[in-house]
Amino acid sequence: MSLNLKSKLPNLEQSIFSKMSQMAVAHKAINLSQGFPDFEADPELISLMQQSLYGNYNQYAPMGGIYSLREAIAAKTERCYGQTYHPENEITLTAGATQAIYTAIASTIYPGDEVIIFKPAYDCYEPSVIAQGGIPVLLQLNSDFHIDWEAFRKALNSKTRMVILNTPHNPSGTILKDADLLTLEALLKPTDTLVLSDEVYEHLVFDNGLHQSVSKYPGLKERSFICASFGKTFHITGWKMGYCMAPEALMKEFRKIHEFVVFSVNHPAQRAIAEYMKDSSRYEALRALFQEKRDLFLGGIQGSRFAFTPAEGTYFQLLDYSEISPQSDLDFAEWLLRDKGVAAIPISVFNLNRQDNHQLRFCFAKKSETLKRACDILCRL
Ligand code: PMP
Ligand code: GLN
Numbered sequence: 537m538s539l540n541l542k543s544k545l546p547n548l549e550q551s552i553f554s555k556m557s558q559m560a561v562a563h564k565a566i567n568l569s570q571g572f573p574d575f576e577a578d579p580e581l582i583s584l585m586q587q588s589l590y591g592n593y594n595q596y597a598p599m600g601g602i603y604s605l606r607e608a609i610a611a612k613t614e615r616c617y618g619q620t621y622h623p624e625n626e627i628t629l630t631a632g633a634t635q636a637i638y639t640a641i642a643s644t645i646y647p648g649d650e651v652i653i654f655k656p657a658y659d660c661y662e663p664s665v666i667a668q669g670g671i672p673v674l675l676q677l678n679s680d681f682h683i684d685w686e687a688f689r690k691a692l693n694s695k696t697r698m699v700i701l702n703t704p705h706n707p708s709g710t711i712l713k714d715a716d717l718l719t720l721e722a723l724l725k726p727t728d729t730l731v732l733s734d735e736v737y738e739h740l741v742f743d744n745g746l747h748q749s750v751s752k753y754p755g756l757k758e759r760s761f762i763c764a765s766f767g768k769t770f771h772i773t774g775w776k777m778g779y780c781m782a783p784e785a786l787m788k789e790f791r792k793i794h795e796f797v798v799f800s801v802n803h804p805a806q807r808a809i810a811e812y813m814k815d816s817s818r819y820e821a822l823r824a825l826f827q828e829k830r831d832l833f834l835g836g837i838q839g840s841r842f843a844f845t846p847a848e849g850t851y852f853q854l855l856d857y858s859e860i861s862p863q864s865d866l867d868f869a870e871w872l873l874r875d876k877g878v879a880a881i882p883i884s885v886f887n888l889n890r891q892d893n894h895q896l897r898f899c900f901a902k903k904s905e906t907l908k909r910a911c912d913i914l915c916r917l
Contacts, residue, residue, distance in 0.1 A: 544667050551659055552885045556869070560879035566910045569879040571706070571851060572773040573901040578818075581770060584811045588804035597803040599795055601629025601779070605810035609764075609779055615816060616738075619751040621781045628787060628794055629779050631801045633736045633765035635794075636780040638664045640732050640761035641698070643793040644786075645670040649697035654683060656886030658706050658734065670697070676888040680845075681708035685719050692723060698730045703748065704737040704849025707883055707897040711741060711849045717748050721755040730786070731756055736765040736778070739819050740826050741849040751781070758783055761790065766809055768851075769822065771901075775805050826851055826900075829907065833900040836911025851901040854883065858894045860917050865892050872896070876917065878910050 556569035567574070576582070600606065606623035613619055621627050630636040637660055645651060647669025653661050655676045662672045673691050678684055688699075699720070703712040724731070733750040741747045750756040761782045767773035780790060812818070833853055834846055842855040861868050865882035873879045880896040887893070900907060 545663050548663055552881055553659075556873070556879050556881055559870075559873055563874055563877070565873045565877045565879045566906060566913070567879045568898040568900070568902065568906075568910055569881050571768075571899045571901065573771045573851075574906055575771065575901075575903050577771045578812075581772070581808060581812050584808035585804060587811075588807040591807070593804045593807045595803065597629070597800045597806055599800050600627070600791060601801065602803070602806045602810060605629060605806045605813070608810050608813040609781070612813065612816070612819075613751065613781065616747075616819075617749045617751050619749070619757065621751075622784070625784045626787050627779060627781050628791055629777070629801050629806060630763075630794065631778070631798055632767055632776040633734065633763045633778040634660050634776075635798060635801075636761070636763040636778050637661065637732065637734060639790055639793045639797055640763065640780060640782070640786075641665055641670070642668055642797075643789040644730055645697055648695065650693070650695045652688065652691055652696060652699040654700070654702075655888040656681075656707055656883055657700070658702060659886065661700050661734075671695075674888050676891065677708070679893070681705060681710040683712075683716060685716075685723070688720075689723055692727065692729070696727065696729045698732055699724075700732045700734065701750065702734040704741060706737065706850055707852055707881065707886055708854055709847025709850045709852050711745055712748050714748055717750065717753050717756065721753045724759065725755055729759065731760040733760050733762045735762055736768045737850040738764065739769050739822050740851055741823065742827050742830055742847065745848050747849065759786075761786060770809070770812070770818075775802065777802060777805050777809060829900045829902070829904075832904060833898070833907050833911065836907060837914050840911075840915040841917060842914065852897050852899055854895050854897055855880075855914075856893070856895050857917075865894055865896060868894070869896055872917075876913050878913050 553570040560567035606627045610623045641664040645668040649670045650673045651665045651670050652673045655674050665672045738747045750760045766777040841859040844855050847853045865884050869882040880898045883895045884890045884892040
């Protein structure tokens, strides 16, 4: 029997994150590939989750999320960026940032609409656009991972429905600067182009750097979906909890799709996170924790033959291995995993035309002993 199945994503391969993590398990390698912590979440948060589970919060939450969590998100956004989002109609809880990103795209992109994506890019943007019949317009970042605004200006046209930003940036660890966002704001002013801003690493910024949320730029805020992740912020990637913020008119459309993708998300987790967020000092502690981890990792590879620019944000560090091997990044990553026991992510898979700059991405959201063991190996290469 022919089902006449026509794949919406015929060219999609297994994600590099799943592939490297599976191989890391199979070869018992130290897994610095997929981005997740190898340490536990705060016991206080786990205990709040237990209290929710025993506290009769096990039925559906309201479609947009419980109000106290939406209020906590609004208060945090006001505190961090001085910006107001109304909990009633401008904030929606989602099953991780992935669902927020998919929903924002599905609710606004029609077949033939162009969506500008900067490469290297996180892997969920392009398939989400293609699944709606949208056309990804891919622009490679400079060798220092900054946006070529002249190339952007040339790509912008009447079919450009959306531009996707990601700051702090996965995989490069760079952050967008005030001048970038001012340039974007000016370029988009005469257009009706929307912005999807993936800010999942907003609290992981180092060396007193500043996360520039698009919410701080009025000409961007009015046209932006901002997507965030509690998984990244509170070391609970497995809970799959995130949210989207957008002006009311955009959020209204977002919720029409959200309702039928998921309706509402994990109720006990929402309760736990809402309680946990009451203590605002947690964010400062988080910054310090990851600064220490980044510095430990950079200190650990100081004597190695890898070249690098310290990550400004995220929990990823790029290392250039050109001095160690002429191999492609896919081959080098596989050799490093199988023969040396350290798993990392090759960057070419995220680049335009799979451009290979001989760089691997290492996740430093790991226990000190894990980082030390990995650095010892990396220094011997
Ligand atoms: N965006 C980026 C840049 C990411 O690295 C990730 C991975 N966490 C996501 C979105 C997805 O976040 P979540 O796990 O909350 O779905
Ligand atoms: N965000 C994670 C990373 O960049 C991966 C999450 C996933 O596997 N989809 O490593």
